[in-house]
Amino acid sequence: xVTAGRVRKKxxxxxxxxxxxxxxxxxxxxxxxxxxxxxxxxxxxPSGWLGGWVAGGRVDPEREAVLLFTSGSxxxxxxxxxSHRNVVGNLRQIAETGVFQGGDVFLGSxxxxxxFGLTVGLWHPLTAGARLVTVPSPLEAxxxxxxxxxxxxxxxxxxxxFLRSYVKKWKPGQAGSVRLLLTGAERLAPAxxxxxxxxxxxxxxxxxxxxxxxxxxALNQPDPAHGLGAAxxxxxGQAGSVxxxxxxxTYRLWDPETGxxxxxxxxxxxxxxxxxxxxxxxxxxxxxxxxxxxxVTGDVVRVDGEGFVTIEGxxxxxxxxxxxxxxxxxxxxxxxxxxxPEEGGAGHVIVALPDEAKGEQLALVTELGVDAAGxxxxxxxxxxxxxxxxxxxxxxxxxxxxxSGKVDLARCRELxxxxxxx
Numbered sequence: 001x002v003t004a005g006r007v008r009k010k011x012x013x014x015x016x017x018x019x020x021x022x023x024x025x026x027x028x029x030x031x032x033x034x035x036x037x038x039x040x041x042x043x044x045x046p047s048g049w050l051g052g053w054v055a056g057g058r059v060d061p062e063r064e065a066v067l068l069f070t071s072g073s074x075x076x077x078x079x080x081x082x083s084h085r086n087v088v089g090n091l092r093q094i095a096e097t098g099v100f101q102g103g104d105v106f107l108g109s110x111x112x113x114x115x116f117g118l119t120v121g122l123w124h125p126l127t128a129g130a131r132l133v134t135v136p137s138p139l140e141a142x143x144x145x146x147x148x149x150x151x152x153x154x155x156x157x158x159x160x161x162f163l164r165s166y167v168k169k170w171k172p173g174q175a176g177s178v179r180l181l182l183t184g185a186e187r188l189a190p191a192x193x194x195x196x197x198x199x200x201x202x203x204x205x206x207x208x209x210x211x212x213x214x215x216x217x218a219l220n221q222p223d224p225a226h227g228l229g230a231a232x233x234x235x236x237g238q239a240g241s242v243x244x245x246x247x248x249x250t251y252r253l254w255d256p257e258t259g260x261x262x263x264x265x266x267x268x269x270x271x272x273x274x275x276x277x278x279x280x281x282x283x284x285x286x287x288x289x290x291x292x293x294x295x296v297t298g299d300v301v302r303v304d305g306e307g308f309v310t311i312e313g314x315x316x317x318x319x320x321x322x323x324x325x326x327x328x329x330x331x332x333x334x335x336x337x338x339x340x341p342e343e344g345g346a347g348h349v350i351v352a353l354p355d356e357a358k359g360e361q362l363a364l365v366t367e368l369g370v371d372a373a374g375x376x377x378x379x380x381x382x383x384x385x386x387x388x389x390x391x392x393x394x395x396x397x398x399x400x401x402x403x404s405g406k407v408d409l410a411r412c413r414e415l416x417x418x419x420x421x422x
Contacts, residue, residue: 061085067280068115070211071185071406079280080115080211089273090119090214091127093246099180099221100128100155107153108134109144109162111403115215116184120157138162138405145170148178157182160192161346161405163204167196175200182219184209186406187311187329189336190239208242208311210297212289214274217297218309219243241308248272254291256300256315257325267315268301269294300327317409319352319360326388328352331362331379338378339368346399350390351413363416364390367399392416 001020008016030038042050052058065084069077094100106125110117125132133151135144138158144166148156156178158166163183166175181196181204188206196204205222209215220237221244237243245251253266275295278286289296300312313329320326328350341347348366355361364375376389394416400408 059084061088062277066118068113068118068211071114071402078282078285080276081278081280082115082214082276086214086274086276087119087123088127089248090216090246091124093248093272093274094120094124094216094219095128096247097219097221098224099219100124100130104154104180105131105133105152105177106155107144107148107151107157108132109138109147110158111138113403114185115211116157116159116209119214119216120182120184141165141169145174149174149176152177154178155180155182157184159183159185159405160188161186161401163196164192167192167199175202178202180222181205182207184215189333191336191340193239203237205237206242208309212276212295212297213270213272214276216246216274217242217249217270218245235306238306238308241304241310243309244307245309246272249274251303252294253301253303254296256318264304265302265312266300268297268299268309270297271295317350319362321355321358321360321362321387324387326362328362331384331388331390334379334382334384335364335366335370335375338382339366339370339374341367346401346407349399349407349409349412351409351416353392353413353416355391361392362388362390363392363394363413365394365396365399365412365415367396369395394418 001017002023003020004023005025008014008020008022045053061084063084064081065087066082068080068082070080071077104125106121108117108121108125110121112118112122122132124130133147133153135147138144139162141162144162147153149171154177156175158181160183163181178200179202181200181202183204184207188204193204193206196202203222205220207216207219209217220241223236224234249270249272251271252269253262253264254260254269255262255266269291271294279289298315300315300318302310302312304310311329313327317328318325319328331350332348335348335350339348346367348364348368351363351365352360353363364370370393372393375393376386379389380386396415400411400415402408
């Protein structure tokens with residue numbers, strides 16, 4: 001276990017195993033000529049030799065490099081072993097986009113048990129030789145804001161849940177050095193994107209990824225420079241989408257109802273160096289996750305003629321009601337616009353419950369005091385059919401979230417089962 005003294009003091013009741021390595025103690029042992037010798041070796045020795053020396057020989061690229069777990073937002077977490085090839089492949093894919101610049105200063109604030117925080121917030125800046133500033137927790141909005149301002153951070157990756165808190169609590173000018181703001185792990189609401197743009201003068205660029213893909217899959221990028229001889233600059237991003245797929249990824253779409261191949265809309269399946277090989281000790285789950293060698297993400301997407309990918313929702317976040325596929329995200333978006341969440345809140349979450357007559361019914365878990373008539377009126381005004389109106393409304397003080405900032409959908413379903421009909 002690699003840790004630090006402050007962490008061990010905080011979790012004194014934890015049954016720490018033998019072989020704990022305290023980072024501060026180890027660094028404290030490297031002093032004087034030993035420190036300069038190591039720095040000199042890192043500077044002049046070719047990386048291939050240095051890697052072999054440190055690792056004790058060439059590392060099998062298919063060997064497990066890290067074990068992460070899925071978020072468990074919609075069920076029990078699954079273990080995801082990622083190989084050296086997976087992680088390094090994703091680092092190369094990210095670098096090939098060209099979104100980062102020499103001299104960039106990165107902020108590492110997302111937890112390292114989260115694939116986004118591990119790859120984008122740690123491994124990329126380290127392997128790119130960039131400066132990395134770290135803070136203990138993304139929940140400490142004030143500390144994060146101070147670090148960004150004091151260290152002149154230029155690249156900042158976070159989730160919409162944390163970003164919502166930052167834009168409310170940071171002091172004017174604290175985000176002045178940020179030129180590239182990346183969001184992932186959950187959908188970026190248009191209202192939040194507009195608020196960030198107005199407060200900080202920087203565009204929040206939404207991306208998309210999964211733990212199983214190490215994690216980055218797609219990214220909205222800044223518009224490239226106007227190329228010589230080109231009639232117009234290429235558009236790098238598109239509002240509402242998660243951008244284009246990263247280099248080195250291929251995809252297929254399958255119709256969510258028929259299972260047949262689709263050209264523009266369907267369940268996204270991927271192949272690439274960053275795609276994992278299977279879940280830890282879960283052969284049944286692994287078999288369900290792959291189809292003819294393609295990793296089936298479970299996300300229903302649309303891909304337009306320019307290659308921009310728009311997420312319609314998780315396959316698990318669709319309900320089949322009366323033979324019609326109802327996307328939970330679309331209902332949530334309409335309610336967020338009609339009844340904006342309070343500061344720092346998630347607002348509304350739609351979940352599915354069993355229904356004897358129609359197979360499933362929608363339930364609304366909300367932080368606001370909305371009633372059935374108001375919900376129905378808002379959805380009708382948004383042009384949504386009556387079949388999409390939640391049959392049950394459960395009011396809570398705060399929408400439950402996971403440590404990564406994602407909404408805890410499994411807990412929301414539990415709350416909905418115990419709630420009253422709307």
